[in-house]
Amino acid sequence: xxxxxxxxxxxxxxxxxxxxxxxxxxxxxxxxxxxxxxxxxxxxxxxxxxxxxxxxxxxxxxxxxxxxxxxxxxxxxxxxxxxxxxxxxxxxxxxxxxxxxxxxxxxxxxxxxxxxxxxxxxxxxxxxxxxxxxxxxxxxxxxxxxxxxxxxxxxxxxxxxxxxxxxxxxxxxxxxxxxxxxxxxxxxxxxxxxxxxxxxxxxxxxxxxxxxxxxxxxxxxxxxxxxxxxxxxxxxxxxxxxxxxxxxxxxxxxxxxxxxxxxxxxxxxxxxxxxxxxxxxxxxxxxxxxxxxxxxxxxxxxxxxxxxxxxxxxxxxxxxxxxxxxxxxxxxxxxxxxxxxxxxxxxxxxxxxxxxxxxxxxxxxxxxxxxxxxxxxxxxxxxxxxxxxxxxxxxxxxxxxxxxxxxxxxxxxxxxxxxxxxxxxxxxxxxxxxxxxxxxxxxxxxxxxxxxxxxxxxxxxxxxxxxxxxxxxxxxxxxxxxxxxxxxxxxxxxxxxxxx
Ligand SMILES: C[S@@+](CC[C@H](N)C(=O)[O-])C[C@H]1O[C@@H](n2cnc3c(N)ncnc32)[C@H](O)[C@@H]1O
Numbered sequence: 001x002x003x004x005x006x007x008x009x010x011x012x013x014x015x016x017x018x019x020x021x022x023x024x025x026x027x028x029x030x031x032x033x034x035x036x037x038x039x040x041x042x043x044x045x046x047x048x049x050x051x052x053x054x055x056x057x058x059x060x061x062x063x064x065x066x067x068x069x070x071x072x073x074x075x076x077x078x079x080x081x082x083x084x085x086x087x088x089x090x091x092x093x094x095x096x097x098x099x100x101x102x103x104x105x106x107x108x109x110x111x112x113x114x115x116x117x118x119x120x121x122x123x124x125x126x127x128x129x130x131x132x133x134x135x136x137x138x139x140x141x142x143x144x145x146x147x148x149x150x151x152x153x154x155x156x157x158x159x160x161x162x163x164x165x166x167x168x169x170x171x172x173x174x175x176x177x178x179x180x181x182x183x184x185x186x187x188x189x190x191x192x193x194x195x196x197x198x199x200x201x202x203x204x205x206x207x208x209x210x211x212x213x214x215x216x217x218x219x220x221x222x223x224x225x226x227x228x229x230x231x232x233x234x235x236x237x238x239x240x241x242x243x244x245x246x247x248x249x250x251x252x253x254x255x256x257x258x259x260x261x262x263x264x265x266x267x268x269x270x271x272x273x274x275x276x277x278x279x280x281x282x283x284x285x286x287x288x289x290x291x292x293x294x295x296x297x298x299x300x301x302x303x304x305x306x307x308x309x310x311x312x313x314x315x316x317x318x319x320x321x322x323x324x325x326x327x328x329x330x331x332x333x334x335x336x337x338x339x340x341x342x343x344x345x346x347x348x349x350x351x352x353x354x355x356x357x358x359x360x361x362x363x364x365x366x367x368x369x370x371x372x373x374x375x376x377x378x379x380x381x382x383x384x385x386x387x388x389x390x391x392x393x394x395x396x397x398x399x400x401x402x403x404x405x406x407x408x409x410x411x412x413x414x415x416x417x418x419x420x421x422x423x424x425x426x427x428x429x430x431x432x433x434x435x436x437x438x439x440x441x442x443x444x445x446x447x448x449x450x451x452x453x454x455x456x457x458x459x460x461x462x463x464x465x466x467x468x469x470x471x472x473x474x475x476x477x478x479x480x481x482x483x484x485x486x487x488x489x490x491x492x493x494x495x496x497x498x499x500x
Pocket of ligand 1: 120121148165167168310364
């Protein structure tokens with residue numbers, strides 16, 4: 001029986017956190033261990049944090065201050081020192097980029113708002129890059145990690161030939177639907193009405209395979225979602241795919257979960273509008289946006305090409321791309337498969353945990369990669385960047401010193417991350433016209449207390465593979481998920497295909 005009403009002594013909380021050591025504990029774990037109420041634990045944690053006795057390490061984990069010091073970078077170069085070294089060696093100082101780069105503003109923008117993607121970049125940023133590139137009409141624009149299609153939408157709106165590659169099926173669906181500007185609002189509305197009428201008549205159906213489905217939703221919401229899912233039209237027409245996308249976009253807002261950016265339970269879940277109402281509003285927004293862009297159709301580029309595939313091996317047109325704009329996964333372990341598992345399961349893109357694991361294996365390395373992955377247990381690679389081996393050694397040393405970390409082979413995950421980027425660099429380089437540019441938004445990271453300059457390493461890897469580093473501009477300062485007091489950055493790296 002949880003002692004919800006009893007006072008929670010700070011000493012008990014400190015002791016429980018002490019037992020968790022540098023791994024830290026979440027509110028739920030502490031509530032379980034201390035047989036107390038999570039809300040009470042959260043209040044007590046805030047009290048200790050206010051006295052700087054504990055710190056939040058991201059991923060909902062709290063640790064005692066003394067463990068943060070153990071995790072923090074007490075040796076190795078600081079971000080400033082690494083940037084100075086980069087300037088000295090590469091002749092490129094870090095500049096400043098002043099426009100927004102994150103998806104936040106897209107939530108209100110026509111088309112982009114159809115499928116909010118936390119990991120997406122800002123349409124305004126992409127538009128500024130495309131406009132300042134001064135491309136001829138019909139120029140080829142590539143995004144090898146197309147995500148929800150921000151680059152492709154903006155490129156097509158500006159009259160360009162957009163090509164994207166993306167591995168995560170719900171994002172592929174989003175990019176395809178969002179670039180089909182020709183979709184008729186009337187056909188969409190008719191298909192929507194038929195869908196809803198079918199859904200209202202349907203009986204109960206089966207749950208998706210995810211174990212916690214009943215915990216994800218209230219019972220009435222779950223019932224409505226199952227009927228809506230089972231009544232979806234087969235995805236063989238543009239309007240049917242658009243409805244599928246809107247159904248997918250409804251899952252998280254209708255659930256007890258949030259994505260910020262990782263998937264977790266909301267602290268105070270409240271049931272908002274039911275899924276039928278949410279979908280009605282979403283269809284309304286989609287028809288409104290389609291009607292609004294209609295008058296500009298003479299300016300649109302040809303229909304965009306969105307390929308579901310792996311950016312490392314995708315076959316791209318050689319020497320025909322005028323500009324590439326992208327944001328790859330960052331070396332901080334973002335697990336896209338885990339974070340989009342509801343969309344994957346409910347939309348039928350995955351029918352088992354094995355499907356999720358398989359998709360994760362094909363993504364650029366994240367730290368949930370199965371330990372058995374063949375890309376992980378190789379020897380140290382010498383063909384990557386000379387800056388990398390000391391960083392990997394330091395990660396190994398720190399993981400060893402701590403005794404336990406989220407995974408003991410973190411250095412191998414980081415190595416595989418950079419190894420994964422190499423074929424993408426080579427692939428994109430071949431696709432670009434001579435002297436064409438590639439604008440990359442990418443961040444640095446702190447892993448096992450070790451600073452990993454992901455942006456500068458990517459720039460150096462690109463330079464060693466036939467690119468000139470035009471500039472590195474810091475666009476945003478962000479907090480490390482591992483140590484909130486450690487300032488990380490997101491940079492805009494501009495590369496140019498070097499040869500003639
Ligand atoms: C930072 S997000 C890109 C977001 C995009 N700029 C947007 O605005 O929506 C990185 C994307 O890379 C995708 N990805 C990861 N590994 C990939 C691979 N091997 N090939 C293609 N895409 C991959 C992820 O699924 C994710 O959507």
